[in-house]
Amino acid sequence: xxxxxxxxxxxxxxxxxxxxxxxxxxxxxxxxxxxxxxxxxxxxxxxxxxxxxxxxxxxxxxxxxxxxxxxxxxxxxxxxxxxxxxxxxxxxxxxxxxxxxxxxxxxxxxxxxxxxxxxxxxxxxxxxxxxxxxxxxxxxxxxxxxxxxxxxxxxxxxxxxxxxxxxxxxxxxxxxxxxxxxxxxxxxxxxxxxxxxxxxxxxxxxxxxxxxxxxxxxxxxxxxxxxxxxxxxxxxxxxxxxxxxxxxxxxxxxxxxxxxxxxxxxxxxxxxxxxxxxxxxxxxxxxxxxxxxxxxxxxxxxxxxxxxxxxxxxxxxxxxxxxxxxxxxxxxxxxxxxxxxxxxxxxxxxxxxxxxxxxxxxxxxxxxxxxxxxxxxxxxxx
Numbered sequence: 193x194x195x196x197x198x199x200x201x202x203x204x205x206x207x208x209x210x211x212x213x214x215x216x217x218x219x220x221x222x223x224x225x226x227x228x229x230x231x232x233x234x235x236x237x238x239x240x241x242x243x244x245x246x247x248x249x250x251x252x253x254x255x256x257x258x259x260x261x262x263x264x265x266x267x268x269x270x271x272x273x274x275x276x277x278x279x280x281x282x283x284x285x286x287x288x289x290x291x292x293x294x295x296x297x298x299x300x301x302x303x304x305x306x307x308x309x310x311x312x313x314x315x316x317x318x319x320x321x322x323x324x325x326x327x328x329x330x331x332x333x334x335x336x337x338x339x340x341x342x343x344x345x346x347x348x349x350x351x352x353x354x355x356x357x358x359x360x361x362x363x364x365x366x367x368x369x370x371x372x373x374x375x376x377x378x379x380x381x382x383x384x385x386x387x388x389x390x391x392x393x394x395x396x397x398x399x400x401x402x403x404x405x406x407x408x409x410x411x412x413x414x415x416x417x418x419x420x421x422x423x424x425x426x427x428x429x430x431x432x433x434x435x436x437x438x439x440x441x442x443x444x445x446x447x448x449x450x451x452x453x454x455x456x457x458x459x460x461x462x463x464x465x466x467x468x469x470x471x472x473x474x475x476x477x478x479x480x481x482x483x484x485x486x487x488x489x490x491x492x493x494x495x496x497x498x499x500x501x502x503x504x505x506x507x508x509x510x511x512x513x514x515x516x517x518x519x520x521x522x523x524x525x526x527x528x529x530x531x532x533x534x535x536x537x538x539x540x541x542x543x544x545x546x547x548x549x550x551x552x553x554x555x556x557x558x559x560x561x562x563x564x565x566x567x568x569x570x571x572x573x574x
Contacts, residue, residue: 233318234419239276241416246409247326248272249288250518256566257295257305257400264292270314271407271518279420284540285480285520287315288326288410296331298398306331307400307564311410325413330400330564401566405454405516407559428520428538435466435502436535438523440542445517445554448490453557456539457491457511458523464500468534470525472496477512478536480520485512517558 249268267287274282290311298305311326402408442459456477464470472495477485487496491511500506514521521539526532543551 230419233421233425235279235422237278237420238417239278239281239420241274241276241281241324241412241414241418243412243415245274245412247274247282247288247412249408249410250406250516251402251404251408253404255292255307255309255400255402257297257307258566260292260295260307262292262295266290266292268311268408268410269518273426276418276420279423280426281418281420282314282322283317283421283426285317289313289315290326293327305399307402309408309410322416322418324416326410327413328408328410330402398565400564402564405518406564407518409559423544428522428540429536430522430538430541431533431536433466433468433525433534435464436468436470436525437463437465438525438535438537440523440537440539442550443539443543443546443554444550445557446511447557448513453517454515455488455491455511455513456517456521457509458539459507459509460495460523461505461507462500463505464502467502468527469502470500471498472510474526474528475510476524476526477514477521477539478524478533479514479516479522483515484524485514487511488513 248271250271252267252269255264255266267289270282270284270286270288273280273284288311290309292307293310294308296306306329308329308331309327311324311328314322314324316322439461440458441461444457445453446455446457447453448455462470472487472493475487475495479485487493488511489496490513492509495506495508495510498506498508522536523539524533524537525535527534
């Protein structure tokens, strides 16, 4: 009996030991993979995400002060890399989780509504979760808000007195309208002035609308230590076709005739030593959602209608109108017959080599919209 008991104990112990060794071996393997990933992704240096830092993002859904409610969750995407002194600490494409903290309705005297957004964590492209405290508000400083109202209301009154008719005034990005009936030159000035003053007193501010593609600037309220990325880890995947060499030397962001920043203009150099003939019609910008954008006829059209035969070289500009200028894009050439992609050149990769002067101009164009005011009927007075 004792012998049997001893044998059973030895058997159980050996099984437990085997299980422990197996689990221990798995942990070592996982640690090794994590270590290798860290070696491939990061330089080994650490930087702080500080209170002075601002993260530029775009929301993934519409935030409307008339439809959204306080407490609603939403996600946003980082549109510009956050740089430290030693390199990138938050890459483009990082996802941010946020909530609507407060909503204020528009009021009389032209005081517009506003949204306040809170952000609590980030998720990087490789899956790391970073806790943060970030805020963004569309509310103006009281002094700035008051100065806008005063300046605008004076404009209303003067417009009413000078015109005595239907006037639409646009100051500081806020649309306004004063309606008065036409009179004689002498009487129209006095009556129009009174109507203009009355409209200024009853005018109601605008609601807020933040849409995908609008750039928001999120202020960080905490300090977080983060590893610095290697530049090689931030490079986007590309596809090359033998003999077809495409070099993008400049990337400009431009506005359309309506003032919307939705155009990407590329300066490209093409050397075709392949076995195929290409034209601008075989070319497109493709974003990370697989949306396809063909060359715009409102830009330089030399490349669009040009045949690039084997042995040809070409340098020129080509423009694309896109739905969201902040997404990731690839310049793609297609096989005419099979309609499959032969080469894909990353715009993000090429942008790293663009001059700082061009980047500053692009940034100025992209952040043009800062009031996020929802458009209303010019003749509507609530």
